[in-house]
Amino acid sequence: MFILTAVLSLLLAAVMAQSAVRKANPDKQTLLLRDRLGVPPWLWTAVGLPEAFAAVGLVAGLWRAPLGVAAAVGAALLMAGAVALHLRVRFLGAALVPPIGVGAFAVIVVVLRAVTA
Numbered sequence: 001m002f003i004l005t006a007v008l009s010l011l012l013a014a015v016m017a018q019s020a021v022r023k024a025n026p027d028k029q030t031l032l033l034r035d036r037l038g039v040p041p042w043l044w045t046a047v048g049l050p051e052a053f054a055a056v057g058l059v060a061g062l063w064r065a066p067l068g069v070a071a072a073v074g075a076a077l078l079m080a081g082a083v084a085l086h087l088r089v090r091f092l093g094a095a096l097v098p099p100i101g102v103g104a105f106a107v108i109v110v111v112l113r114a115v116t117a
Contacts (some may be wrong), residue, residue: 016054017097036089039085
């Protein structure tokens with residue numbers, strides 16, 4: 001079961017790291033999303049920091065279970081915020097799939113890491 005937890009933790013870490021990098025070095029598509037969501041540029045960039053911390057924590061959490069659980073909880077909370085933001089501006093349907101999917105994935109990692117601690 002730990003191998004499954006490790007693989008899923010590393011996948012979630014990669015997703016969070018990729019999101020953090022896109023916020024630190026945005027392309028046109030990322031900037032368009034930011035503007036459509038109505039997020040100020042400083043806040044968009046700032047959200048990349050906890051995403052990066054979550055990525056690092058998920059990897060380090062393979063050796064220290066409480067850190068892995070905390071990082072996965074943080075990722076889930078970040079995605080809950082993303083879902084709320086999408087709903088606020090009425091991004092419904094397919095636009096909600098990424099934050100809901102990553103959030104659900106983070107919850108699965110929380111449970112698995114807690115069980116394999």
